[in-house]
Amino acid sequence: MKKYLIISLSIFFFTKGATAQINTNYLFSDEAPSMWNTNPASLGNEKVFVGLPVLSGIDANAVHNGFTYDDAITNDQVNIASTIEQLRDENDIMFNSSFQLLNFGFRLGQWHFRGGAQQVISTRITYPKSFMELAWKGNGHPDLIGRRLDFGGFAVNAMAYTDYFAGFSRQLMDEQLTVGANIHYLQGADVVYTEQSSFGLTTDADTYALTADGAFILRTTVDEDALDSISADHFTPFNGANSGFSFDLGAKYRFLEKFELQASAMNVGGIRWNRNAQSYTLANTSFTYNGVDLESLVDNPDSTTSQLEDVLDSLATSFEPVEGVGAFNAPSNARFYLGFGYEINKNNHLMLTAAHLRSFNKGFNSVAAMYRHRFGRILWVRTGAQLFQLDQFLWPVGLTINAGAVQFGFGTDNLIAAFAPTKAGVFTGHFQIGLRFGRDGKIKKE
Amino acid sequence: MEKKTNLLQKTKAIYFLILAIVVLNSCDVDNLKYDNWKPVIAVPLVYSDFDVYDILNRTDSLNELLVVDEDGLLALNYKGELFSFTLEELLSIPDQDYSRTLDFTGVMATSIDADAGASFSDVVDFPLEIDPQDARVDDVVFMSGDVLFSYTIIQDEVFEGNLTFENLVDQNNQPLSFSINSNGVLLGETVTETFDLSGARLSPNFDGTDNQITLEFSISISNNSNHTATADEAINIGVDLSNIQIDYITGYFGQLSINTDQDSVRIKIFDNIINGTFALEEAFIDLTVENSFGLPVDFSLENVTSFNLETGEEIELSFPTDLGLDGQSTLGGSPEEVTFSFDNGNTNVVDLLEPTPKVIYFALNATSNPNGPPPPGEFNFITHDSRLDVGIDVLLPLKGYARDILLIDTLSIDIDFDEYEEVDSIEFKIRTMNGFPTTGEVQIVFLDELLSPLDSLFETPSPIIQSGTVGSDGIVTSSTETTQLITVNKVKADNLSNTNKVVVMAILNTNNSQSEDIVRFMDDYRLQLNLGAKIYGNIEVE
Numbered sequence: 001m002k003k004y005l006i007i008s009l010s011i012f013f014f015t016k017g018a019t020a021q022i023n024t025n026y027l028f029s030d031e032a033p034s035m036w037n038t039n040p041a042s043l044g045n046e047k048v049f050v051g052l053p054v055l056s057g058i059d060a061n062a063v064h065n066g067f068t069y070d071d072a073i074t075n076d077q078v079n080i081a082s083t084i085e086q087l088r089d090e091n092d093i094m095f096n097s098s099f100q101l102l103n104f105g106f107r108l109g110q111w112h113f114r115g116g117a118q119q120v121i122s123t124r125i126t127y128p129k130s131f132m133e134l135a136w137k138g139n140g141h142p143d144l145i146g147r148r149l150d151f152g153g154f155a156v157n158a159m160a161y162t163d164y165f166a167g168f169s170r171q172l173m174d175e176q177l178t179v180g181a182n183i184h185y186l187q188g189a190d191v192v193y194t195e196q197s198s199f200g201l202t203t204d205a206d207t208y209a210l211t212a213d214g215a216f217i218l219r220t221t222v223d224e225d226a227l228d229s230i231s232a233d234h235f236t237p238f239n240g241a242n243s244g245f246s247f248d249l250g251a252k253y254r255f256l257e258k259f260e261l262q263a264s265a266m267n268v269g270g271i272r273w274n275r276n277a278q279s280y281t282l283a284n285t286s287f288t289y290n291g292v293d294l295e296s297l298v299d300n301p302d303s304t305t306s307q308l309e310d311v312l313d314s315l316a317t318s319f320e321p322v323e324g325v326g327a328f329n330a331p332s333n334a335r336f337y338l339g340f341g342y343e344i345n346k347n348n349h350l351m352l353t354a355a356h357l358r359s360f361n362k363g364f365n366s367v368a369a370m371y372r373h374r375f376g377r378i379l380w381v382r383t384g385a386q387l388f389q390l391d392q393f394l395w396p397v398g399l400t401i402n403a404g405a406v407q408f409g410f411g412t413d414n415l416i417a418a419f420a421p422t423k424a425g426v427f428t429g430h431f432q433i434g435l436r437f438g439r440d441g442k443i444k445k446e
Numbered sequence: 447m448e449k450k451t452n453l454l455q456k457t458k459a460i461y462f463l464i465l466a467i468v469v470l471n472s473c474d475v476d477n478l479k480y481d482n483w484k485p486v487i488a489v490p491l492v493y494s495d496f497d498v499y500d501i502l503n504r505t506d507s508l509n510e511l512l513v514v515d516e517d518g519l520l521a522l523n524y525k526g527e528l529f530s531f532t533l534e535e536l537l538s539i540p541d542q543d544y545s546r547t548l549d550f551t552g553v554m555a556t557s558i559d560a561d562a563g564a565s566f567s568d569v570v571d572f573p574l575e576i577d578p579q580d581a582r583v584d585d586v587v588f589m590s591g592d593v594l595f596s597y598t599i600i601q602d603e604v605f606e607g608n609l610t611f612e613n614l615v616d617q618n619n620q621p622l623s624f625s626i627n628s629n630g631v632l633l634g635e636t637v638t639e640t641f642d643l644s645g646a647r648l649s650p651n652f653d654g655t656d657n658q659i660t661l662e663f664s665i666s667i668s669n670n671s672n673h674t675a676t677a678d679e680a681i682n683i684g685v686d687l688s689n690i691q692i693d694y695i696t697g698y699f700g701q702l703s704i705n706t707d708q709d710s711v712r713i714k715i716f717d718n719i720i721n722g723t724f725a726l727e728e729a730f731i732d733l734t735v736e737n738s739f740g741l742p743v744d745f746s747l748e749n750v751t752s753f754n755l756e757t758g759e760e761i762e763l764s765f766p767t768d769l770g771l772d773g774q775s776t777l778g779g780s781p782e783e784v785t786f787s788f789d790n791g792n793t794n795v796v797d798l799l800e801p802t803p804k805v806i807y808f809a810l811n812a813t814s815n816p817n818g819p820p821p822p823g824e825f826n827f828i829t830h831d832s833r834l835d836v837g838i839d840v841l842l843p844l845k846g847y848a849r850d851i852l853l854i855d856t857l858s859i860d861i862d863f864d865e866y867e868e869v870d871s872i873e874f875k876i877r878t879m880n881g882f883p884t885t886g887e888v889q890i891v892f893l894d895e896l897l898s899p900l901d902s903l904f905e906t907p908s909p910i911i912q913s914g915t916v917g918s919d920g921i922v923t924s925s926t927e928t929t930q931l932i933t934v935n936k937v938k939a940d941n942l943s944n945t946n947k948v949v950v951m952a953i954l955n956t957n958n959s960q961s962e963d964i965v966r967f968m969d970d971y972r973l974q975l976n977l978g979a980k981i982y983g984n985i986e987v988e
Contacts, residue, residue: 078480078987140488140980206877206927208488208978294494294975 036105036114038337039264040180041169041250043112044105047438049407051103051116059098061413061428065389066091066127069422084136087129090153094359095123101162103434112180115166122333123158124359139203139210146205155194156218157360159330161271162187162237167248178252186332188242188271192220193330193360198284213286214319219328221276244271246332260341268334274327282321287314334358347374351384365390378402386413398430405435480987484870491874492977498882498969513841514969522715524840528733528747529706529810531834533692536702536739536814537581544572545684548665550601555675558603558667566607566665566681573656574648582698583650583657589693589830591643594686595624598636601680602673604628607665609683614659617645626665626683643690652697661685694777694829698819699741704812708749711838716802720756722851722954724802727964729795731788732839735771738781739834740827741820743771745812752803759801764794770816771834777827799842802851810836844967845920848884849959853952861892861945870984871935878911879974881925883957883965886911888950895946903932911973913957920966925974 035042051057065088072083098120105114130149137144164187169180199214221242246269253261289311339353351370356363370384379401386394398411412418413428421427498520499512513523554564576583593614599605605628614622624639631637650657663683669675716724737743746767753760765788774782788795798806812834820826888910890903910930914922934942956965 073478076477076479078478080481080483136483136485138485138487138983140486145488203488204490206929207493207976208490208875208980209493209976210490289490290493291490291977292492294492295496295500 036167036169036180036182036248038266038335039250039252039262039339040167040182040248040266041178041252041262041264042180043107043169043171043178046107046436048106049104049434049436051100051432051434053102055100056103056116056434057098057100057118057430057432059096059428059430061094061096063092063094063096063428065392066093073422080136084129084132087132089129089150090126091129092359092362093125093127095121097121098163100432107438110171110175112169113166114168114182117162117164119160120163121158121160122359124155124362125157126153126155126362128153134201139201140208145203145208148200148202151199151201151214152197154197154199155360155362156192157194159191159193159271159333159360160189161242161244162189164237165248169250176254180248180250182248184246184248184267184269184332186244186246186269186271187237187239188221188244188273188275190221191242191271191273191330192218192222193273193328194218195328195330195361207290209288209290211286211288212315212319213284214282215284216280216282216321218280218321219273219330220278220280221273223276241275242271242273244332245269246334258343260339260343262337262339262341264335264337266335266337267332270329270331272327272329277325277327279324279326279328280321281324282319285318287318289315331358331361333360348372364388368394368396370396382411383415402436405437406433407436408433483983483985483987485983485985487981487983488978489981490976490978492975494973494975496973496975498967498971501973512969515843518968518970519843519845520967520969521841521843523842524711524713524838526711526838527835528709528808528838529834529836531704531739531812533695533828533830533832536704537692537695537699537828538577539586539687539690539692540575540577541686541688541690542575543684543686544659544661545682546570547600547679547682550667550675550677550680552677554667555677558669558675561669563669564667566663566667569612569660569662571651571653571658571660572685574650574659576657578700578702580700581657582652582700583648583695584652584697584825585647585649586695587647587693588643588645589691591646591690592686592688593622593641593643593646594638594684594688595641596636596638596684596686597626598682599628599631599633600682601675601678602633603670603675603680604668605665605681606668607663609661609663609685612660612662613649613651615647615649616641619647622646626681643687645693692828692830694827696740696777696825696827698815699826699828700815701818702814704743704745704810704814706810708807708809710805710807711840712805713752713799713803716754716804718853718855719802720852720854721754722802723849724799724846724851725848725962726796726799726842726844726846728790728843728845729799730839730841730843731793731795732841733769733786733788734835734837734839735769735784735786736781736833736835736837737771737784738774738829738832739814740775740777740825740829740832741773741814742816743773743812743814743834744768744816745771745810745836748809748811750798750806750808752798752801752806754801754803755805757801761794761797761801761803763798766792768816773826774832777829781833796846808838846964847956847959847962849955849962851954853950853954855950857948857950859945859948861942868983868985870982871933873980873982874932874934875976875978875980876910876930876932877976877978878928879925879972880911880928881914881922881971882911882967882973883913883916883920883922883971884911885909885913885955885957887953889952891949891951892942892945893947893949894944897947900945901938901941904930907951907953913955914971916957916963916965920964921968922965922971925972 035044067083067086071086072079098118101117101119103116103118105112128151131151131154133144134149139145139149163184165182165184167180167182169178171178195217197216199216200212202211203209204211246267248264248266248268250264251262255261335358336356337353339351342350344350349372351372353368353370355366355368357366366386366388367390368384368386370382372380372382374380380399382396382398384396386396388394394414395416396411396413397415398409400407400409409430409432411430416423417427511523511525513521515521548566550558550564557564574583595609605626608623608625610621610623612621616622622641624641648659650659652658665681667680733747746769747765750763750765751760752763769786771784772782774780790796815826886909887907888903889907892900892902894900908930909928912926912928914926915924917923957963
């Protein structure tokens with residue numbers, strides 16, 4: 001039993017590093033048609049690209065940015081205190097995946113058109129450091145007593161939807177500038193969305209009086225008993241429920257022959273959830289427990305139990321959320337990229353990128369430096385370094401293989417996880433396969 | 447659609463697979479070692495925010511009230527009735543009777559048998575019994591009562607006549623009269639007739655000794671040819687006065703002496719106090735008298751003594767004597783209301799409370815008509831609702847000092863600490879924020895069933911409450927916080943495990959009481975008390 005418990009906890013905690021769809025690998029990697037997932041201004045190097053149905057692309061990652069296995073366990077010694085000490089104020093556990101169901105694109109002169117569909121699942125559970133401190137140290141510990149323990153980051157978010165998209169890009173200014181856009185029709189399946197979460201616990205250093213405060217808004221389409229019974233109807237295309245839209249906008253600008261500037265805003269929009277939409281709202285509330293009232297205790301020595309029951313009733317009443325029914329909006333997880341590329345020569349490229357990634361209204365920043373090398377006409381290899389949340393080192397690696405008309409691509413945002421999982425534990429993986437026809441003339445000559 | 451649903455499941459499986467591989471390849475969970483979990487849990491146990499009313503009202507009885515003056519200074523105010531007298535306690539007319547048997551003389555008997563007839567005719571006085579007997583009654587009007595007139599025919603002749611009270615008149619001011627008629631009356635049978643005295647007035651003749659009721663009777667006797675009259679008892683007449691309730695009475699009632707048994711006033715505020723000094727800067731005692739007796743009275747409080755039952759210490763109040771009352775001036779007028787005030791200037795009243803007495807004893811002596819009979823044309827009167835009420839109003843401004851006030855209470859309690867291996871110790875924290883000018887030290891001693899001490903809460907009595915900061919005027923200017931920590935570890939818990947009783951002792955002192963500094967208790971003082979506990983856990987994690 002203990003083993004399973006630890007494994008379960010490990011699944012939640014012992015991964016660390018990246019977040020959803022950083023996709024550092026793709027940016028500036030115009031050898032891969034899927035680049036329009038990070039910048040719709042991408043043209044691709046072929047006239048026609050068709051991803052294999054269902055298998056055309058898989059992108060999955062699991063993230064925990066709180067601590068690593070090695071942080072927590074050294075020589076079989078579980079370092080709970082030091083592990084908690086190094087936690088962020090808010091720590092995120094995220095699982096994200098996208099499965100390309102259909103993916104195709106083609107060029108017409110200076111235009112490129114594309115379309116497809118993908119299944120997207122995003123989750124983020126956030127827990128605050130102060131909550132773990134409270135559990136380990138207790139509210140009476142000198143480090144915690146007398147200050148408000150902020151549990152505001154507590155959040156549970158999950159969203160599943162099908163993304164139908166179409167877009168274009170076009171070269172302008174004698175191919176110096178490329179602009180592009182995608183539009184996504186999002187059909188939501190189910191969602192749990194923590195729109196607001198603010199909780200705190202204060203233990204008065206003088207009197208030990210406990211004050212709990214909080215406010216939250218939780219919106220969902222999932223019934224309490226429906227977590228394991230997501231209906232296939234939820235995925236019926238264009239069923240009219242839980243519809244939303246998002247947009248991608250991007251531009252690439254090449255200058256001085258070897259330099260390129262890129263910017264893109266991806267998946268900016270949201271879904272209006274209207275099927276079985278429910279809300280649980282707790283307005284700003286505060287509750288203080290000072291102990292048993294001495295006067296009542298003197299008057300009625302047996303009143304301790306009843307007083308405690310009264311307190312618990314009051315507490316439950318104070319923190320009882322108001323249930324509501326009605327459609328609500330939840331934002332899509334937008335991404336914003338800014339990149340600068342330098343073409344050393346035709347086979348070697350350098351890229352610097354900065355990204356801001358949204359996950360259920362919470363932002364994550366990242367910067368990366370990537371190097372790409374082409375081996376002949378078949379193989380592209382990419383590697384580099386990434387600082388996720390500007391303080392965690394990741395080692396992104398990827399490659400693309402062009403085998404005739406068939407193109408494979410795979411990679412990870414953190415190779416460290418592959419050979420030293422206890423130190424990093426970011427488990428991201430990308431896989432793509434597709435068919436390319438009518439590859440670009442310049443490519444052929446090279 | 448089935449494929450899409452499967453994708454969800456595949457996604458979950460991939461997550462699990464990746465993470466499980468990491469975990470299982472990384473650790474041998476059975477050999478993991480953990481530090482002990484030592485959380486510190488702080489919980490508030492008890493709180494209170496007392497104001498002065500909460501504290502004093504909890505110890506006082508209903509007749510002890512807190513009053514506050516315009517400056518906010520508090521005072522204890524004891525109000526109550528010390529003594530009360532009514533008409534019944536001073537003067538009463540008991541049930542009484544008068545009877546007389548009339549005898550035929552030989553001449554009368556001969557005359558009757560000769561059909562010449564005879565008669566009884568007389569005026570007689572009989573004394574009105576009254577308590578006190580030497581009271582002179584000018585008039586008495588009855589609120590209720592009965593006059594029972596009776597006669598019994600002894601010789602079988604024909605009697606006819608009447609009996610009249612010359613100085614007892616009915617509501618119509620007509621003398622009360624009864625008739626006698628033997629017609630149809632059996633020999634030896636007692637004939638009665640009752641009269642309701644409500645509203646009747648008796649104006650007895652005072653002969654210097656007794657208040658005489660005058661009866662006049664006139665009875666004629668004629669012959670019964672079947673009977674021969676003899677010189678012997680002929681008829682018996684009687685008068686009973688009963689159930690007399692006086693409406694009012696006038697006259698001169700003499701120098702009545704009114705002495706009460708010793709009574710007491712309980713001072714509950716000192717109930718649990720064993721010893722100590724309680725000194726007030728000033729105190730006021732008002733005796734409030736409402737007198738609706740129409741007679742002068744001199745009275746005095748005797749044996750006013752405060753008494754500490756625990757120490758035996760007592761203080762006697764030097765009280766002025768012969769407090770004079772003139773009495774209600776006119777019958778039907780307003781009662782006389784007089785207040786006799788005593789303070790530091792005319793008594794040692796402030797000393798009365800010094801020994802922290804639980805009771806103050808009183809007795810009252812009073813004398814009516816101290817100067818003898820009223821002048822001619824004046825008289826005493828008492829009505830059925832006349833009262834002499836003596837009330838007491840003690841005002842104790844809480845301005846003074848209290849020194850070494852010792853309170854002790856013993857509680858029966860069984861302490862049994864359960865074995866909680868996970869709890870290393872418990873640290874109790876008593877925190878007070880005291881806005882009163884009072885310091886309190888507390889000690890709790892734990893006793894076994896043989897009353898042998900097992901342990902104590904503190905090594906020495908420790909201050910739980912520190913006096914607020916007191917200004918030169920004796921008023922607290924800011925509250926003082928006091929914190930005491932009490933740690934109960936396993937050793938202490940073992941010591942206390944056989945506790946059967948606890949003795950709680952507290953010593954209270956006002957600020958600088960040893961120097962007899964005066965402090966004032968104002969109505970905005972507060973005392974906050976919090977009891978909390980820190981539970982130090984020590985849990986082995988396996």
